Amino acid sequence: MAQESNEEFDLRKFVPEENQRKTFAKVFDKRTIQAVHKLSTKGYFDVLEHIISTGKEAHVFKARDKAGNARAVKVYKTDTSDFNKMHLYLKGDRRFSKVKKNKRDIVYAWTKKEFRNLLLANQAKVRCPMPITFHENVLVMEFIAGEDGEAAPPMKEAPPKDIKEAYETITGFLARLLFKVDLVHADLSEYNVLNTGKELVVIDFGQAVLNTHPEAENFFKRDVWNLANYFSKKGFKKEAEEMNADIKSLKGSLNSGKDA
Template sequence: MGRRDEYERFDREIEAMGVRVKDTDQVKVRDDVFDEVTLVALYRLVHRKLISVIGGPVSTGKEANIYYGEHDGRGIAIKIYRIQTANFKAMTEYLAGDRRFASVRGSRKGIIFAWTKKEYSNLARAHDAGIPVPKPLAFDRNILLMEFLGEGEAPYPQLRLAEVEDYGAVYRQVLDYVQRLYRDARLVHADLSEYNILYHEKPYLIDMGQAVTLDHPQALTFLIRDIKNLNRYFSRYCDVLDEQEIARTITGTGRREP
């Protein structure tokens, strides 16, 4: 059975379970994403009645693809980590220093499954702390379901592409998020930039798979890097604060950059 036949059979079986499939002609996009492991995970999520509509891709990348979906009429984001192309060596480094996942070893699939669980956990901690992030809904193997941040089926734009009236106010909001993430969720984002912030009336933090707990050996280094990235971007549009002063305020210490 060819790939196209496999996808058509998959679509028929999913639709037989009451799930509507949009944009069925996505074979080129699906080809290295919807492998056997992913299909099994998707079946399981469908059986749990967590997906009622599967749509086309919202974003595609080396690490993961995000598809639009719906659950009981509400938009959801279906994030699928690409088992064959994801940078599992980099994932291993972030996992190894995180006490929650330090014992994870083994295959590429095992690492990516742990990474998916890690992003779900990080989003849950951030959401519980009141930080604007996509609300995590469920995960299975290499698939993460979360709240869809967008209008219709179009996601909110990345900060770098958004129309922002007051960059100074947004800068202060994001720094407040970073501080609340650190103090209340006990996390450092570790990859914060204009690419991982969406904007619609306010900023939203996304892509939190790499976020680490404060006891990670590189947590302070990652925090400083996040601050530098924010200052690099926002300095084009508004005055920014001293990086070391921001770090001291967030951590509540007098520690300086290592």
């Protein structure tokens, strides 16, 4: 969308680097730029340093606040996403079932859903980015750094050294999500687990749904299938059914109270 000169002026404040600013202005509309600006003005971050990832539905930036802390800022696009698919995930989740079926409302609900899901996952003690705030289609969260200080690579590119230990960690995460906070990630694969070198961190919770969603069981099966496949390829042979049973067997060992 064409940018007017006053927007360009605003943009300079939080995207100081020229090439980054051009990309930003090209991809995001005026309201998105205002939303980023608002969060920046409130002090959640000072500048967007660079783009980490340009996905179909969102762009993720590395940002820094005035105190020098790195932040991840995920900006959902309001034009090119698959809104029908998003609406299906929202409609079946009782927290968002009343969402209106227009692009903007869907994307705002989606952003809020990722924020709420990250809170739940943190509550379940699943290692994932700590959500900091959101406004409209912009989500600010903890930045997950790799050994070089840049964004940690996904497990796909940086396989864990101890694959059995990784399997146990991930099955534990899935069990905690499901049995402690009733959540199914619904897009889990080796692409959405980052490996910092010290720990595995699950990301990308926008599509995660409560397990009362009519498709929750299918989403869960797909998550387990993806991961069992990954671990098998890495030499830790697991059928999806076996992994499913391993996750379910952890239920008893988790405290039954949701806050435990």
